[in-house]
Amino acid sequence: MTPRLYIPRDAAAIAVGAEAVTKAIEAETNARGLGIEIVRTGSRGLFWLEPMVEVETRDGRIGYGPVTPGDVPGLLDSGFLDGAAHPLRVGRPEDLPFLSRQTRLTFARCGIVDPLSLDDYRAHGGYRGLQRALSLGPAGTIEEVARSGLRGRGGAGFPTGVKWRTVAEAPAAQKYIVCNADEGDSGTFADRMLMEGDPFAVIEGITIAGLAVGASKGFIYIRSEYPDAIAAFAKAARAAYENDCLGPRIAGSAFGFDLELRVGAGAYVCGEETALLESLEGKRGQVRAKPPLPAHKGLFGQPTVINNLVSLATVPGILADGAETYAALGFGRSRGSMPIQLAGNVKHGGLFEAAFGLTLGEIIDDIGGGTATGRPVRAVQAGGPLGAYFPPALFDTPYDYEAFAARDGLIGHGGLVVFDDQVDMARQARFALEFCAIESCGKCTPCRLGSTRGVEVIDRIIAGKDASANLALIEDLCHTMKFGSLCALGGFTPYPVMSAINNFPEDFGRKAAAAA
Amino acid sequence: MDQHKGLEGPMLPILHALQATFGHLPEAAMRLVAEMLNLTRAEVHGVVSFYHDFRAVPAGRHMLKICRAEACQSMGGEAAARALLDRLGLEWGGTTPDGRLTIEATYCLGLCATAPAAMLDGRVAGRLDPAGLDALEQEAQP
Ligand SMILES: Cc1cc2nc3c(=O)[nH]c(=O)nc-3n(C[C@H](O)[C@H](O)[C@H](O)COP(=O)(O)O)c2cc1C
Numbered sequence: 001m002t003p004r005l006y007i008p009r010d011a012a013a014i015a016v017g018a019e020a021v022t023k024a025i026e027a028e029t030n031a032r033g034l035g036i037e038i039v040r041t042g043s044r045g046l047f048w049l050e051p052m053v054e055v056e057t058r059d060g061r062i063g064y065g066p067v068t069p070g071d072v073p074g075l076l077d078s079g080f081l082d083g084a085a086h087p088l089r090v091g092r093p094e095d096l097p098f099l100s101r102q103t104r105l106t107f108a109r110c111g112i113v114d115p116l117s118l119d120d121y122r123a124h125g126g127y128r129g130l131q132r133a134l135s136l137g138p139a140g141t142i143e144e145v146a147r148s149g150l151r152g153r154g155g156a157g158f159p160t161g162v163k164w165r166t167v168a169e170a171p172a173a174q175k176y177i178v179c180n181a182d183e184g185d186s187g188t189f190a191d192r193m194l195m196e197g198d199p200f201a202v203i204e205g206i207t208i209a210g211l212a213v214g215a216s217k218g219f220i221y222i223r224s225e226y227p228d229a230i231a232a233f234a235k236a237a238r239a240a241y242e243n244d245c246l247g248p249r250i251a252g253s254a255f256g257f258d259l260e261l262r263v264g265a266g267a268y269v270c271g272e273e274t275a276l277l278e279s280l281e282g283k284r285g286q287v288r289a290k291p292p293l294p295a296h297k298g299l300f301g302q303p304t305v306i307n308n309l310v311s312l313a314t315v316p317g318i319l320a321d322g323a324e325t326y327a328a329l330g331f332g333r334s335r336g337s338m339p340i341q342l343a344g345n346v347k348h349g350g351l352f353e354a355a356f357g358l359t360l361g362e363i364i365d366d367i368g369g370g371t372a373t374g375r376p377v378r379a380v381q382a383g384g385p386l387g388a389y390f391p392p393a394l395f396d397t398p399y400d401y402e403a404f405a406a407r408d409g410l411i412g413h414g415g416l417v418v419f420d421d422q423v424d425m426a427r428q429a430r431f432a433l434e435f436c437a438i439e440s441c442g443k444c445t446p447c448r449l450g451s452t453r454g455v456e457v458i459d460r461i462i463a464g465k466d467a468s469a470n471l472a473l474i475e476d477l478c479h480t481m482k483f484g485s486l487c488a489l490g491g492f493t494p495y496p497v498m499s500a501i502n503n504f505p506e507d508f509g510r511k512a513a514a515a516a
Numbered sequence: 517m518d519q520h521k522g523l524e525g526p527m528l529p530i531l532h533a534l535q536a537t538f539g540h541l542p543e544a545a546m547r548l549v550a551e552m553l554n555l556t557r558a559e560v561h562g563v564v565s566f567y568h569d570f571r572a573v574p575a576g577r578h579m580l581k582i583c584r585a586e587a588c589q590s591m592g593g594e595a596a597a598r599a600l601l602d603r604l605g606l607e608w609g610g611t612t613p614d615g616r617l618t619i620e621a622t623y624c625l626g627l628c629a630t631a632p633a634a635m636l637d638g639r640v641a642g643r644l645d646p647a648g649l650d651a652l653e654q655e656a657q658p
């Protein structure tokens with residue numbers, strides 16, 4: 001039998017040499033007259049091991065990583081095509097604690113299947129969800145999503161079933177589904193991994209949403225910073241059209257659904273749902289005042305479901321395996337699983353999907369293995385650029401929407417960015433304000449001007465000028481931004497700023513003792 | 517352009533296509549879009565100026581986008597970028613005098629677990645220590 005190798009085509013794997021490794025393996029096996037088959041997959045999400053090459057053996061797939069082109073001759077010499085021993089051999093990926101401790105639902109197929117093969121997708125459970133939705137009908141489908149307890153994974157954690165019901169009940173000839181793949185938060189890559197590693201799950205989820213609320217048209221808005229994901233998703237969508245998974249008669253039923261891919265243009269605020277709709281309509285990406293909700297008046301004024309990509313990709317599994325199975329996992333009002341993204345200065349960076357409820361410390365120290373540099377962890381920013389900085393003293397916080405909110409933090413899209421003890425928290429607070437100034441849509445004065453003003457004030461603190469008066473100014477400014485902003489860009493920027501000041505006072509010219 | 521005209525909300529697809537063709541969006545292009553979509557020139561200009569991707573002036577022959585967001589900061593991305601900019605005598609957004617290379621800031625490429633990250637002409641790169649970033653810059657030839 002021809003040996004079969006699996007190599008990720010995930011952008012992060014490519015960024016650390018997956019293409020060069022693939023070429024080296026092809027060239028070297030060719031030179032040795034060895035026939036092999038290479039399947040390009042998504043990534044398993046064990047990024048410290050990328051590029052990771054997996055070989056199919058009688059004992060399952062055996063991983064080797066991180067592989068460089070220079071390792072290839074040695075790997076072949078030692079018989080890695082049969083899964084033989086080698087210093088880079090990590091064994092079966094599923095047996096690594098980082099994977100064996102996960103509950104992979106949304107990411108069950110990512111890194112395993114050929115993302116462009118519908119046969120592979122179906123062989124791994126794909127399109128069972130849509131079949132069930134077709135037999136349940138729209139109302140039954142929405143009921144199922146509601147009972148699963150799924151909350152939006154884009155940041156706000158709004159119940160998906162409630163959103164769908166609102167759109168289903170809105171009378172209109174034309175309704176839309178919009179998949180938010182703008183993924184602008186630093187420290188996040190779950191949307192990207194799914195587009196590159198399991199795009200049919202996204203397409204199936206969008207289709208089910210259309211069926212449930214009575215929409216015949218959908219858009220996916222992908223940020224322009226993701227050229228690999230855009231290319232991968234476009235190919236998958238074409239394959240879906242060619243196989244009646246999109247188009248006028250889906251899966252032989254009377255239901256028709258069209259999906260169009262749109263590319264963003266480099267604006268963080270366009271991840272905000274109403275700014276995204278403006279952008280799709282071809283306007284400046286400025287946030288709309290709510291009400292009206294997009295569910296009532298969304299894209300082109302029509303009732304619109306706008307959901308994060310992970311929320312939508314989670315739906316097929318919920319329908320296939322039942323709402324109860326999903327709802328049985330989790331903690332408090334946070335049901336199901338969350339794809340946590342471990343990023344930044346962390347030893348084991350990657351995607352960790354788990355039921356809610358682990359503590360922040362378990363995630364960072366046990367699963368992440370501490371910092372990549374080997375220095376002590378000093379801070380973790382949770383939930384992207386609008387999220388709070390947590391010190392190790394707060395590592396007992398359970399990973400759950402409400403527990404994070406209770407500590408003035410947020411889960412957001414699931415990103416965790418780790419910093420070691422070299423970090424200067426005054427610089428991080430400055431960056432949060434600077435980012436807000438750069439990305440503000442310009443509609444509210446506190447966000448547009450307050451952020452720029454805040455940068456100047458922090459610069460004075462960094463320069464050692466009158467720390468206490470300037471800190472009082474910052475606090476005031478944050479208060480104004482928090483209550484005078486239309487959306488969370490201006491409204492939540494105070495979280496990273498104030499958490500840095502309160503949890504790391506020594507970096508702002510104050511004594512640590514003042515922390516309490 | 518005609519290919520995009522019939523779309524619902526055709527503006528961004530048209531602007532992307534024009535910029536892909538011309539490398540930037542000159543005045544004449546904006547006027548053309550305005551005419552085609554029945555908008556004023558000021559309206560088109562308002563859209564173009566809102567988005568970081570669209571540029572009114574040409575960039576260098578190669579485009580290096582370096583991530584300046586938090587995960588890349590945590591792995592020393594800022595210092596590596598600063599050293600490169602200093603070596604080339606550039607500021608963020610600047611172009612080398614020979615028109616070879618433009619360096620722009622970007623905020624997250626979704627490569628945050630293999631940070632620091634950058635993208636050269638749409639090709640992604642990660643784990644960029646200062647030497648790695650310099651090597652990437654050298655790939656932008658001529
Ligand atoms: C400034 C800002 C940026 C946002 N960026 C994103 C984003 O990139 N992706 C996303 O799914 N949601 C983002 N959101 C949240 C969306 O507004 C919205 O809540 C989400 O798309 C709803 O989908 P969900 O219910 O499935 O989470 C952002 C919100 C704000 C205020």
Ligand code: SF4
Nearest residue numbers: 441443444447487490
């Ligand atoms: S808070 Fe900022 S980004 Fe949000 S609507 Fe106001 S100005 Fe725009």
Ligand code: FES
Nearest residue numbers: 583588625627628
């Ligand atoms: S923060 Fe740099 S790639 Fe995400």
